[in-house]
Amino acid sequence: MLETISSTFPVLTLLVALPALAGVLILSVKPLQKAGRYIALGVSVVELLLVLFATTQIDWTLAGSYQLAETYSWIPQIGISWALGVTQLSLVMIVLALALVPLVLVAAWKEDSQAANPSLEAGRYAALILLLEAFMVLIFAARDVAVFYFAFEAMLIPLYFMIGRYGIANAKAAAVKFLLYSLAGGLVMLAGVITLFVYAERTPQAYLLENLSQTQLPFNVELGIFITFFIAFAIKAPMVPLHTWLPDTAAAARPGTSVLLVGVLDKIGTYGMIALCLPLFPNASVYAAPVIIGLALVSIIYGGLAAIGQSDLMRLVSFTSVSHFGFMVLGIYVGSTIAMTGAMFYMVAHGVSIAAMFLISGYLTEQTGSRAIADYRGMQRVTPILAGTWLVSGLASVALPGLSGFVPEYLVLIGTWKVLPIAAAVAVFGVVLAALYLLVPYQKIFTGPVPDNMDKFSDLDMRQKFTVAPLLIAMVILGIWSAPLISALTPVSEAAVTNFQSAPLENAQTEGNSK
Template sequence: MSNVPWLTILGLIPLVGAVVVAFLPSAETAKRAALGVSIVTLLVGIAAASQFEIGSSEQFQLTEQYAWIPQFGVSYALGVDGIALALILLALVLTPVCLLAAWNDLDGEALRHENGSGRRVQTYYALMLVLLTFMIGVFAATDVFLFYVFFEAMLIPVYFLIGSFGGARRRYAAVKFLLFSLLGGLIMLVAVIALYFVGPGGPDGFLVSNLTGVDIDTNTARWLFVGFFIAFAIKAPMWPVHTWLPDAASAARPATAVLLVGVLDKVGTYGMIRFCLQLFPEASQWATPVVLTLAVVSILYGALLAIAQSDMMRLIAFTSISHFGFIILGIFAMTTVGGAGASLYMVNHGFSTAALFLVAAMFIYRNHGRQHIEDFGGWQRVTPALAGVFLVAGLSALSLPGLATFVSEFLVFVGTYQRYPVAALIALPGVVLAAVYVLWMYKRSMTGPRPDLGRLVPDISLREKLVVAPLIAAFLVLGFYPKLALDIINPAVERTLVYVGVEDPAPTQATPGSER
């Protein structure tokens, strides 16, 4: 157990910052303060990550544990393995990027809301910081009940960020998001309570370490697996419980959409690794054929629907349904390569989706809020630098070799093919479909004759360069040197497979003389 409560400190900084930002008198001061708090949190997160020992024999590091509700076996227990650490760092990087990207999002409202606009800006930025606290908590929780608390608490800031600050259909999208999430959370709560009674019990009865390897009746374990999996599938989002995502992502402010799709939805796939596989190994193997089928459907269905979209933000949202299918495919392939690819994909998808959403929003802002692809055309002649960034973001989304997502997608396919070659081959057209929806969107919106806008439209600004620079840097660094992340992730993946009780398939060996 670390002497410094790094994870508690990491969660408290944005929470305290949110309180301060909410009561600042000036909207501009609130923006600067929120950005400063997020950068400080990132620096503390880097300092905490420097204490993480790669290759440690312990599953969780930077651990903290205190009794919380001992009568019910609940502890305030935090800790991270390589996968959780990578996702927390993803959240820490994307939050200041999103806050900077949202700098002018509410400026138009400032002219329409007398004596109220400044408070709305403060509330928006405060909610973003509160959301960061909950994101850190949900990935760091090593007590199942504490995880559930953070899992549900995230709904509160997201609901208000969409419902109060989103677009025309914000109320519908916020309510739909809330209803889907509450349904999944309610099902998981039943499973969480049941898990306590079939587990070892006691004052630490909800600790992941105490629940791992517990002998649970086969039918009971399978029902518990289903309870957790449904909640995580909704959060992921996975077909057929995905329909809330396109509405929420297109109605939300772009910065909110980035954190929703780029980080929050990873709670679903992270939960599958941490809880479904680790706590219910036999049930995970039992459910694998069905899960792989749903994952393949998500890959192809999400890609086909993305191609059919005319709204730029909805198109990007549907691409994520396809990408999450790849992640789930790698998780339930239950191979070291597939698990590493899925875990890396969670990180790379966060950066890729952030770039697509934020750059698309920059174009929409310049086009007076119009976000239908048909409302564009020829914009690479108007804003060539910004169009170039959009192309790079799109190439990352279609997994171009040399960019980060290629490595993770390649590992998922290789790892899946090792154990389930049919599923890998059926999912393979998803790669081609990704090229279709990205390049077709770019062709329709960016190429062609120069549009007659009747006004001077500025190209990418300094603030926008600061927004996209870390994202493109992540594409390139993790694309050419994925070892940086894989060294952290791999030990956690290997340990999870040990808990599940599976080994990588033996490589096929050529028989003597077969080379002839």
């Protein structure tokens, strides 16, 4: 049974309540909207300091436990509790989320300058970011499945407005498509949550993960519930063929919105597979692993090929993420502790590099309003800092040794090779594609002669450098000093892989046939 270690100070509840309250107040009180971005920036800095304090309060070597746990009765009649707690993985994801929020706020500082009332619009957008921040913390800290589901669905509200109201061309259509995909996944998962409760013990804390993980389910029921959860997480991840909402959304959303969406919120898919699917449905996870591994390999190759064929810069960046998420899912379901650790590390490394890619690409395209790759050429002569930071971010994304993406991708491939050499060989082809989808657009956009209409572009200013510099530093640190993060995540990966036993794929087939 999962151990829970209670906290004497409700730091997780405070991390949820503070941005939620500030966001609601800004949206409700018009005078606060004018100062909304300043308030939001201040709150986001306090949030970051609080979560850094939280990192000093847990035992990073303890496996299979929820720490900083809080449990309060909420709706005891149906077994729902306000139950929060973190593992090493969930706390790392919260740190990533809360570190990106201030950068996104600063990056968006001047994006509403052309609006009829710039300060009001900027304040409202900042308030939506705060609400999203609260739901991000709640999702990664939830120990109650019902609370997790509530946050999983509620986060769609601020995201819908961040995409539809504050995006560019076709933003409303993209927001609707994003909402429909996400709602469909959520409704499917709701059926699983309800079914899970039917089979769980009728207690005031029936939905606690540590209690549900002890529930013995008939295999067919377990498999059915697992499928509902996995579909929701595969949409969020995003995995082929449930990925089509992502390129449209990334092409229409603001760069900052895409940073939080792809850099953090899409990780809910892979996080849910690790934190919910594996402990709650171990037999079904093992049984379905071969199919999921196949889908992961398809995502790796398809995402890379699709990225190479893109003419829109933001769509290109989003398709690279489809390929990267394939590596993460492969590492989760191949049944190797090394690969699982690599998948968790990948979630963090990708969050950093993709954030930089979206922000820098946004700084490039906002000067012309065009996201078409063909509209640019010779930009390294005009904007050398922008070109250099884009290249470094891209190299980190495609796993250049010494940068953040290398260690997790290496761990996933090595761990996969020890279990399934053929799958590892296929995944390596995705590494080759990565070099193409990075270098080809770099050559088109940044090299060659400078067209006449490009020679007056400006390079990154101090505000923009401030948002990019921490991300570049993080890429280097994660690339050359990866041991602390690997050590922190290894206890979680060891506990998760226990569900696969010693020979996962053979056991999966045997388990399925015996049932």
